[in-house]
Amino acid sequence: MTAFWALARLRTLDVLRSRSSAIFVLLFPMLLLLLVGFVFQKGHPFEQRTVVIVDAAGGPGPSEAFAAFDEIVVEHARSEAEALGKLRAKMASAVVVVPAGDEPSRLLVGPREQVLGRGLVGLLPPGTRLETVEASSWGYVHFLFPGMLTFSVMLSGLFATGYTLVLYRQNRFLKKLATTPMPKLVFVLALVAGRALLVLLQIVLVIAAAALAFDVPFSASSAASTVGISMAGFLAFLGVGLVLAAVIESESLVVDLVSAVNVPLVFFSEIFFPLAALPDPLAAIGEALPSTAMVRLVRGVVLYGGVPTGELAWSLGVIALWAVATFAIGLARFRWHD
């Protein structure tokens, strides 16, 4: 056997003999394909157009005008500001504002949706005024920003505990610390604090880049809220990493697993499109994820001018529950060494 074939054989067997690597190389692409097929069984999310209705009287507004069209999804907003936030973030294609008095309704569209607006206005009551509102050309980036921020924080959290603990277990540093009086809790908190400082800096830099390069509309309070929400999400992801580290022994497996988990999380966390575009079972999974909660909170605070109380409580509750449950499980299962 030539050296070429000997080495090629060695490399191939190296992957095949590691169960996780073999799964990642051979099985994961097929699983991913099946997942993508399941996720997009209703078609591409943006084949449908969202019309947001703001009815000052609190009624359903002209919802029935769009009922005959499958490609139109109707949502309701509490305020014109919230609806415009969705329009500017490309989460909605048009906004219908129904005033309380006798004034005519208004149909608002972005500069790139004027043709759609002319079509829609014909479905609305006579006298509805079509208005074009100014919107940043970075609108979809605005929509993506909370997802990108969440994704970065999620990776930092998972790797900060998951990867570090597995690495420390493999190189026996955990066993070394076990010979000292250092309490388990102090060790874990030190890991958390060390990475938290970096993640805080990461969040501030991402916010600054989003505001400066892409006109993401931050106020001082929405920026501060974003930092707070992100740090809460970071704690939940740290907890998940802690649980992973308790059950995974190999450094390469933890890297493969985090990579494998990332892809579905991107689909299920409203990073690129709303959960409503997913099949119901997947949407239900997404509703329970801390990543979805974090994306929604940041999006609401930054783009929609606030988050309704019920949604705020639910999302913060989801994040808190994940953080508490995963830290409790992770700490209970934490062992300094085998």
Add this chain to the structure above:
Amino acid sequence: MEVVSVERLEKRFGDVVALADATFTIEGPGLTGILGPNGAGKSTLLDILEGLAAPTSGTVRVLGGPLSPYPRRRVGVVLQKEAQLERCTTAEYAELFASIYGVPNGRETILRRASLVERARVDMTRLSGGEAARLFIAAALIHDPELVFLDEPTAALDPRSKLEIGRMLRDVATERAVVLTTHDLREADALCDRLVFLVGGKVRACGTREDLVAAVPEQAAGAIGVEAAFFHFCSVRMRGGDVVEGEP
């Protein structure tokens, strides 16, 4: 003074018996070597004495007390194959262990004792085997422990580093009990005041070096001192100074 007392210790991993009916004591100050071939159960025994593993049965007392709660602040440990952390300087590693034990100026003490003051800012992965061994020993001594365990501290070192570490350990053992494991008979002969011979999970003999050597009725051909005593008590074969096989 008795620092370790082991009575009828047994350790099983499923059906595998790693240690069987081990009984011995260790006194300090001085240097005690747990001597045996690879797979003899030395590291398992040390894990138990260090409070890192629980015995299946038997009684173990360290510094006069039971294994739980373990007297961490009175014991220092150097593991076999210690972690050399990436992107961590020698000084930062020293600082960590000084901080764990709350020793003021402990970092400088560790660096000085390890003769690594000049290498303080070097990434610890760049330390030589001997330098790293000195660092680990100095870190394990920072809280002035009464008892120090070292698992094969010289196993991967060149002869010169072995001598250096040997001198360092002899010095350390003048004031406290030092227990090390080794499969190197000549190293054990040169360093140890007392010896525990461990083969196949069983303690074959223990006592002072002088008593064990004196107990050998006639010197085996080519073997003297601890080497001859080990042959006598354990009926083992050797290759290149290391014990490679043992039968009861």
